[in-house]
Amino acid sequence: MTAPYIMLVDDEVPFVETMSKRLVKRGLKVIAADSGNDALVKLGQESKVDVIILDVKMPGMDGLETLQEIKKRYPIKEVIMLTGHATVETAIEGMKLGAFDYLMKPCDLDILMSKVQEAFKKKHEHESKIDKARIDKLVLTRGY
Amino acid sequence: MNKDKHKKYYQSLTRNMILTAIIVSFTPMLLVICILLQQFRISYHEKTYAHLSELVQKHKQNIDSFLNEKLANIRFLTVNNSFETLNDKEFLQEKLLILRRDYGNVFVDLGIVDEKGVQLAYAGPYELENAEYSDADWFKKAMRMDPFISDVFLGLRGYPHFIVAVKKRETGRDFLVRATIDFMAFNSLVQNLRVGKTGYAFILNREGAFQTNPAMEYQPSHKGYEFFWTAVEKTKNKILITRWQDDAGMENLYAVGSLKDGQWLLIVKQLTSDAFSDLKRMLNIAVVIFLIGAAAIVFMAFYTSRRMVRRIRRADQDKENMNEQIIETGKMASIGELAAGIAHEINNPVAIMVEEAGWIGDLLEEEEFAQGENLEEFNRALKQINTQGKRCKEITHKLLSFARKTDATLKDVQLNDIVTEIVSLSAQMAKYNKVSIETQLQKTLPYITISPSEMQQVLLNLINNALDAMEKTGGTIQVSTKISEVESEHIVIIVEDDGPGIPEANLLRIFDPFFTTKPVGKGTGLGLSICYGIINKMGGKIDVHSTIGKGTRFRIWIPIQK
Numbered sequence: 011m012t013a014p015y016i017m018l019v020d021d022e023v024p025f026v027e028t029m030s031k032r033l034v035k036r037g038l039k040v041i042a043a044d045s046g047n048d049a050l051v052k053l054g055q056e057s058k059v060d061v062i063i064l065d066v067k068m069p070g071m072d073g074l075e076t077l078q079e080i081k082k083r084y085p086i087k088e089v090i091m092l093t094g095h096a097t098v099e100t101a102i103e104g105m106k107l108g109a110f111d112y113l114m115k116p117c118d119l120d121i122l123m124s125k126v127q128e129a130f131k132k133k134h135e136h137e138s139k140i141d142k143a144r145i146d147k148l149v150l151t152r153g154y
Numbered sequence: 155m156n157k158d159k160h161k162k163y164y165q166s167l168t169r170n171m172i173l174t175a176i177i178v179s180f181t182p183m184l185l186v187i188c189i190l191l192q193q194f195r196i197s198y199h200e201k202t203y204a205h206l207s208e209l210v211q212k213h214k215q216n217i218d219s220f221l222n223e224k225l226a227n228i229r230f231l232t233v234n235n236s237f238e239t240l241n242d243k244e245f246l247q248e249k250l251l252i253l254r255r256d257y258g259n260v261f262v263d264l265g266i267v268d269e270k271g272v273q274l275a276y277a278g279p280y281e282l283e284n285a286e287y288s289d290a291d292w293f294k295k296a297m298r299m300d301p302f303i304s305d306v307f308l309g310l311r312g313y314p315h316f317i318v319a320v321k322k323r324e325t326g327r328d329f330l331v332r333a334t335i336d337f338m339a340f341n342s343l344v345q346n347l348r349v350g351k352t353g354y355a356f357i358l359n360r361e362g363a364f365q366t367n368p369a370m371e372y373q374p375s376h377k378g379y380e381f382f383w384t385a386v387e388k389t390k391n392k393i394l395i396t397r398w399q400d401d402a403g404m405e406n407l408y409a410v411g412s413l414k415d416g417q418w419l420l421i422v423k424q425l426t427s428d429a430f431s432d433l434k435r436m437l438n439i440a441v442v443i444f445l446i447g448a449a450a451i452v453f454m455a456f457y458t459s460r461r462m463v464r465r466i467r468r469a470d471q472d473k474e475n476m477n478e479q480i481i482e483t484g485k486m487a488s489i490g491e492l493a494a495g496i497a498h499e500i501n502n503p504v505a506i507m508v509e510e511a512g513w514i515g516d517l518l519e520e521e522e523f524a525q526g527e528n529l530e531e532f533n534r535a536l537k538q539i540n541t542q543g544k545r546c547k548e549i550t551h552k553l554l555s556f557a558r559k560t561d562a563t564l565k566d567v568q569l570n571d572i573v574t575e576i577v578s579l580s581a582q583m584a585k586y587n588k589v590s591i592e593t594q595l596q597k598t599l600p601y602i603t604i605s606p607s608e609m610q611q612v613l614l615n616l617i618n619n620a621l622d623a624m625e626k627t628g629g630t631i632q633v634s635t636k637i638s639e640v641e642s643e644h645i646v647i648i649v650e651d652d653g654p655g656i657p658e659a660n661l662l663r664i665f666d667p668f669f670t671t672k673p674v675g676k677g678t679g680l681g682l683s684i685c686y687g688i689i690n691k692m693g694g695k696i697d698v699h700s701t702i703g704k705g706t707r708f709r710i711w712i713p714i715q716k
Contacts, residue, residue: 022502028509035516094501116505116547119512 014130015039015058019049019076020065020092032119038126046071050079059087061110061129063122066093066100074104081108086136088129092117168463175455183447187440198433206349206409206422206429207393213347213355214393214411214420220343221414224260224318224335225301227253231264232320232331240331241266246277253333262315262334267293269328278334280311292317296330303414305359306337306366316340316365341366344420350431353424357413358382365418382410382419397426479690489667493680497550504550508543511536564603569635569645569712570595572606576613577633580621587621588628596636599645603715608688613649615681616708620651622672623706629653644694644711652705661700 016038020026023044030040041056043049045068053059062080066073077089091112093101101112110129113122231249232240239245246264253261263278271288287293292304296319304317319332344366347355357365360383385394394410405426413420427434515536523529577591584591613633620631629652638646656664663669665686670679689696693713700706 022506025502025506025509028506028513032509032513032516094498115501116508116543119509 013037013039014060014126015041015056016126017041017043017049017052017056017059017062019043019046019062019068021045021068022065033123033126036119036123045069046073046076046079049076050083053080053084053087060133061126062087062089063092063126064089064109065115066091066104074100074107077104077107077109086133086140088133090122090125090129164463164467167466168459171459171462172455175459176451179451179455180448183444183451187444191437191440194436195433198430202407202429203395203409206407206424207395209347209349210355210393210409210411210420210422213344213422214413217343217357217413217420220340221303221318224257224333225303225320227257227261228318228331228333229301229320232322237266237322237324237327237329240329241275243275243277243283246275250277258339260336260339262336265332267319267330267332269297274329282310285310292319293330296321296332297328305361305363305417313337347422349422349424350428352428353422355420355422358419358421360417382408382421386410386412386419387416493667500546501550504543504546508540511539511543563605565606566601566603567606567609568601569599569609569647570597572609573613573633573635573647576610576617580614580617583618584621584631587625589621589624589631590629591617591631591633594632594634596634599635599637600714602645602712604692604712608692612685612688612710613647615685616649619681620649620653620706623653624651627653629705638711641695641711643714645714647710647712648707649710650705650707655702655704656698656700656706657702658700661698664698665696 016033018026018029018033018040019042020029021044026042026044030042033040041052041059043052047070049062049064053062064073064076064080068076071079073091073093077091080087080089085108088110089104089108091101091104091109092115093112094115101109105112110132111125113125235245246266250261250264253264263276263280263282265273265278265282265285266275267273267287271286271290271293273282273285273287276283276285290309292302292307295304296302296317300319300321302317302319302321304319306314306316308314309317314337315334316337317332317334319330321328321330344355344357349355356367359365381398382394382396385396392411394408396408396410398406398408400406400423407424407426407429409422411420412418515533517523518526518529518532518536523532526532573593573595577593581591617631617633624631632648632650634648634650636646638644640646660669660671665682666679667683668679669683686696689710689712695711696708698706698708
């Protein structure tokens with residue numbers, strides 16, 4: 011199991027930058043995006059992203075819309091919602107739409123790390139199951 | 155200054171109301187009274203005049219017929235008897251007896267007087283045979299006029315009387331048959347005529363001398379009466395009614411009619427005040443009624459105006475208070491919005507700051523800094539930044555919850571259920587503080603339509619505050635609900651503790667946002683202002699009483715909707 015590949019999405023660029031550095035220092039691979047659109051474009055380029063940390067409140071395409079779009083295109087990827095206190099309801103709404111969990115800003119980095127790990131593990135399990143199913147199918151079709 | 159202006163405003167309002175009430179009530183009352191009185195006066199005058207006029211008319215006829223009757227008696231005697239027969243004392247005495255028998259003592263005596271004025275024969279109580287009348291006034295007039303009735307005079311006998319004389323011519327010589335009419339008998343005709351208390355009648359001759367005894371003692375000069383003569387002559391035999399001031403300065407009412415072919419006047423005189431005494435009494439009654447009415451009107455005008463203005467004043471005061479409350483509520487609402495905005499805007503920078511501090515911490519872990527002199531200090535400073543960042547976060551979270559609309563969905567709820575729920579939630583916490591929570595709930599509370607989560611928030615805030623206040627001392631919190639006896643159609647919730655109480659200076663500001671007495675970092679000062687806002691929104695009221703050392707009592711009134 012390799013280190014998780016993270017995408018950070020937030021319109022607050024300094025926040026994203028610092029957070030990226032800290033996560034990288036903890037051994038994660040990180041890519042940053044500063045809007046929902048940017049995130050979708052970059053996801054198209056980088057197919058290896060495992061977990062997306064997504065701010066709820068953003069100008070333009072907001073967190074919920076972005077989440078729905080991501081889940082539509084890449085259902086296997088896990089999303090963690092990042093929210094201010096005022097938007098907890100939105101975050102909960104996001105979980106109904108398939109987000110893995112939510113965290114409140116400013117968040118403790120250790121908690122974030124453990125959540126990321128959990129999400130990554132879940133995604134990994136899913137992938138393994140899918141792989142296994144594919145192999146089984148492949149084996150059957152080969153007709154041994 | 156403002157208060158002065160208000161006072162003046164209410165004073166002028168009171169004055170205007172009083173004046174309006176008085177004018178509006180007085181004007182019709184005065185008009186009605188004046189018109190009625192005037193009408194009454196006119197008709198009363200007419201009635202009085204008519205009565206007097208009729209009276210005088212009747213008596214005038216009486217007296218005239220009395221005089222004519224006496225004259226006719228003597229004329230009958232004269233015409234039917236010759237001088238020879240008449241000039242006989244015995245015959246005259248006989249005739250006098252017959253006359254006295256028929257008419258009472260009206261005829262005093264009878265006599266025959268020759269053309270030279272010597273009484274030839276006489277029948278009567280006095281010794282007047284051969285009496286000499288040639289110089290007497292009546293004799294001269296009687297010789298000229300036939301028949302003749304004299305004015306009243308004293309004559310030879312020194313006693314008031316008057317004479318009825320008839321002239322006859324026989325054998326070329328004139329002679330007179332005369333009779334004396336008793337003054338008293340004649341006088342009684344007039345003297346018995348009385349009107350009211352002061353009205354009496356008398357007869358005057360051309361010279362203005364009394365022909366009867368006036369009933370009243372005083373003797374007025376008769377100068378004024380000359381006026382009557384001219385006036386009566388003008389009215390031609392009708393009854394004249396006039397007012398005249400007599401010598402005593404009293405105004406009198408006179409009714410005058412002419413007698414004896416215009417030689418005498420029959421006058422009825424009555425004091426005006428007496429004649430119109432009924433009118434005066436009526437006037438007095440009217441004045442008394444008017445004064446009582448006026449007093450009542452003035453009193454009522456003052457009383458009702460004062461009361462009305464007092465009510466208006468109270469209403470104005472209420473309105474003002476309401477305005478203040480609305481402003482207060484509005485202020486709180488805008489503070490809430492502001493707080494929410496600030497909280498949101500601050501949240502992101504704080505997050506960045508905390509992240510940056512975290513990043514520095516991460517870097518410090520690298521070896522090149524491990525031996526750094528001030529590493530310890532750096533770490534402490536970073537930890538502090540982290541702690542304060544978290545504190546900021548907590549504050550912004552609370553601010554946001556202050557502004558954020560909690561679940562405001564209205565439901566029909568039993569208030570006691572909410573109280574029980576919150577009390578059981580707080581019970582654990584209370585145990586740590588050595589506080590016991592007691593409830594006293596009225597079982598028959600009606601259902602009310604409120605937002606349960608808002609109500610929970612309010613109760614939780616109040617109980618938490620009480621718990622905080624009694625952190626060191628411990629004690630009892632009493633939560634009770636009942637139908638309010640002070641405010642009708644309200645349920646009252648009372649949260650009462652026996653903690654240290656709240657100083658008076660703080661009591662006034664207790665519902666202000668950001669007002670707190672808790673140590674820095676412990677309280678945001680928003681709890682009670684949230685409660686205040688919620689209760690206000692429900693249309694209720696919240697108040698607080700506190701005594702230092704004895705405890706604090708919060709009361710919440712919530713209206714019962716129908």
